Amino acid sequence: MKRNIIERSIPGMGDLNSTQLSDAATTSNDALSKLAPKVQSQDSYVTKDKSFCVYLADSESDLREHARPSGFRATVITEVTSIIDPTTARA
Secondary structure (H helix, E strand, C coil): CEEEEEEEECCCHHHCCHHHHHHHHHHHHHHHHHHCCCEEEEEEEECCCEEEEEEEECCHHHHHHHHHHHCCCCCEEEECCCCCCHHHHHC
16 A cells, blocks of 8 residues: 555644544544545644645545545645655664
8 A cells, every 4th residue: 555645724723622633533534444444544643724644545546535525625645655764864
């Protein structure tokens, strides 16, 4: 499966409280359960007006299929081609 970063523009995202974030995660998980195992979620990062979600999937269309029932439109989908971290310097 390919790793992808999904950028979602959601005004006020960073102002959501823990209950609202939990509800959003539940909605996403429900959509994921219908697409398993072809779409898998790894992490999501919340900023002021966006979220950046790391997903595994074989195709962009599978990711967009998840976005429809969840209600969280994918603004930009970018395939990750490499990962670097501090240990990369030692390779």
